[in-house]
Amino acid sequence: MDETLAEFFRRTILKIPMTEMMTILKTWNFLSENQLQTVNFRQRKESIVQDLVLLCEENRASLNDAAHLDIICDDIDLFDMEQFKSSFKKILQRALKNVTVSFRDAEENSVWIRIAWGTQYKKPNQYKPAYVVYYSQTPYAFTSSSRLKSNLPLLGQALTVASKHHQIVKMDLRSRYLDSLKAIVFKQYNQSFETHNCTTSLQEGSLGLNINMDSRIIHENKVEKERVQRVTQEIFGDYPQPRLEFAQYKLETKFKSDLNGGILAEREEPLRCLVKFSSPHLLEALKSLAPAGIADAPLSPLLTCIPNKGKNYFKIRDK
């Protein structure tokens, strides 16, 4: 077997954690039971790997077999859930004596973590726990808003270290609906969930009105209406929007006015202003603004970029 191929085997097998070694080798099914029995799995990892590579050479392993092994390694979840949980719990308990941490495994390789925070002198408050959902296959975790904001850095640190990442970044994305947050963050929102008849005319597609239009009603601005529908559909798509309740814009921009003069127009410093949009279903409401005639189409990109950017809290400054 040539040098580079042997090296490739060595490195691939070295990457496999010992806990998964037997499972992966059996799934690969390249080395026979007898051959595996000849390897002493109690020695140091480097020696085990060396023995396995020699066996591969004996079997005249080809590049295809190596590629096959590589695929299997990627396929099997090499993330060690138990290790994550124990590491996470240890970090919190070392920092804060009074804390209760519990776990529940859920679907899609996720783990729900319940944390009851205490302080140095007080027992953990079981009535106001914080919840975290961590999806191990992704670099994302979702937390419920904890009343004790001071514990957030510690929580962040515990998550980072236990999941073997380097740093944690807080996203400016908040909602009460976990599924919507997941849809935005995992970019799964732009899939239609229902079969859609693509030949539906634009009029029937709008807001549920005009389904059986009376021929005695005539829309004078049909062309404009269709343009608005088309632009709205291009921006928002046909699919149901993820559910958010707020969009908040913190403005720190200079005051601009059409009126000449005025006290505010002469200010050099930026004017601090907060604009907050709230709705039971913000994105659907924004989608319906132009077709309802309340706003012009296309809408401001500050509003339409929310799912794309994964943000609903913005800070805007003059450039």
Place this chain on the structure above:
Amino acid sequence: MSALRPLDKLPGLNTATILLVGTEDALLQQLADSMLKADCTSELKVHLARSLPLPCSVNRPRIDLIVFVVNLHSKLSLQSVEESLCHLDAAFFLGKVAFLATGAGRDSHCSIHRNTVVKLAHTYRSPLLFCDLEIEDFRAAMAQRLVRLLQICAGHVPGVSALNLLSLMRGSENPSLEDL
């Protein structure tokens, strides 16, 4: 863009056409549906437009009554109506124009003061009607009323013309010129 003139076309047989102008399409659509459900001996046609001037159209029938719908919750709707009024032939204001203000019931949502629309209607010497179009019963009642106005403006009611109607309506609802 053609200017709308009240008498430049021949009327259709027993047909009355109303034009509703307003920015909020959903409200106009609902009002149109309510009007068509109302009792009426004439054949009704309802045209909906966002603003004036209207796009060019040879097939448009003669417009007998124009109602400008202003949503008191939206400054944009008032602004759009004000801009549209400039594109209307003066002859329309002899009884063939009315203003309809909606949203007065929810005072906390109103960004336009009631007096603003009152002044607007007075400036154009046309009647002003108030109705919360979102409430079905009120809308149905207003629709019935508009149908009656429309029939008079189309000349389907013997003995009453649009101009008569104007002076009749002014007495009961709108303050006279001296009061404002």
